[in-house]
Amino acid sequence: MTALTLALSKGRILEESLPMLARIGLDPAGDIDRLLRVPSRTPGVSLLIIRPTDVPTYVEYGAADLGIVGKDVLMEHGSTGLYEPLDLDIAKCRLSVAAQKDAPKRDPRRRLRVATKYPEITRRHFADKGEQVEIIKLYGSMELAPLVGLADVIVDLVATGGTLRANGLIETEVICQVSSRLVVNKASLKTKHAEIAALLDQIRRAGQTLKAA
Ligand SMILES: Nc1ncnc2c1ncn2[C@@H]1O[C@H](COP(=O)(O)OP(=O)(O)OP(=O)(O)O)[C@@H](O)[C@H]1O
Numbered sequence: 199m200t201a202l203t204l205a206l207s208k209g210r211i212l213e214e215s216l217p218m219l220a221r222i223g224l225d226p227a228g229d230i231d232r233l234l235r236v237p238s239r240t241p242g243v244s245l246l247i248i249r250p251t252d253v254p255t256y257v258e259y260g261a262a263d264l265g266i267v268g269k270d271v272l273m274e275h276g277s278t279g280l281y282e283p284l285d286l287d288i289a290k291c292r293l294s295v296a297a298q299k300d301a302p303k304r305d306p307r308r309r310l311r312v313a314t315k316y317p318e319i320t321r322r323h324f325a326d327k328g329e330q331v332e333i334i335k336l337y338g339s340m341e342l343a344p345l346v347g348l349a350d351v352i353v354d355l356v357a358t359g360g361t362l363r364a365n366g367l368i369e370t371e372v373i374c375q376v377s378s379r380l381v382v383n384k385a386s387l388k389t390k391h392a393e394i395a396a397l398l399d400q401i402r403r404a405g406q407t408l409k410a411a
């Protein structure tokens with residue numbers, strides 16, 4: 199069998215992918231807490247366990263044939279070189295704008311300051327509304343920024359809304375819905391077409407079975 203490499207987003211998406219991967223024999227056959235590359239239980243298919251934001255890059259350059267990654271990461275990356283055939287319907291959340299419930303009034307002559315891990319999506323979102331904003335790139339704990347006066351609003355992921363509520367923030371706008379996607383390197387799709395088509399079919403069916411259970 200032709201060898202295939204699948205890049206997995208470590209953390210939440212990996213956790214949520216494991217039941218589906220186990221169903222089709224692609225779960226890791228090794229210590230995923232230590233190893234960055236592990237064989238799957240299917241001979242010839244290996245898994246890369248990497249940071250979510252790196253998955254599009256690995257797949258785009260062909261270091262992995264396939265990847266599992268959030269739509270948020272794909273939109274921020276602007277992955278033109280990737281084929282995105284499947285919505286896996288896991289790690290579901292939304293990307294939203296949020297502000298302090300009792301936000302202090304802002305001087306209207308000053309641009310809105312937005313703290314986010316997603317500068318590209320944020321820039322596009324406000325530009326589409328004809329609004330130029332000042333974007334402050336952060337790498338985590340966005341909810342803190344409005345509380346300490348670093349930003350007026352944030353653009354971040356929301357699922358239950360619990361983190362926003364706990365920090366006295368409210369969702370003011372939903373930018374888009376987010377779930378995890380299977381992405382495929384376009385060259386691999388041609389050179390390993392039969393293997394990838396079979397895998398897509400298995401994943402599709404495993405997803406349906408899991409939903410029905
Ligand atoms: N609260 C949530 N509920 C459901 N899905 C989520 C939630 N938060 C994030 N996600 C999805 O899971 C992905 C990975 O999130 P996770 O928190 O595991 O990684 P991270 O710590 O943000 O990654 P990195 O190490 O690259 O900063 C996100 O890109 C998004 O698609």
Ligand SMILES: O=P(O)(O)OC[C@H]1O[C@H](OP(=O)(O)OP(=O)(O)O)[C@H](O)[C@@H]1O
Binds near residue numbers: 338
């Ligand atoms: O609406 P909720 O259900 O509260 O989920 C939203 C939170 O989940 C994500 O963070 P995560 O828990 O992944 O922590 P991290 O950003 O530190 O990785 C996101 O960045 C929010 O902070």
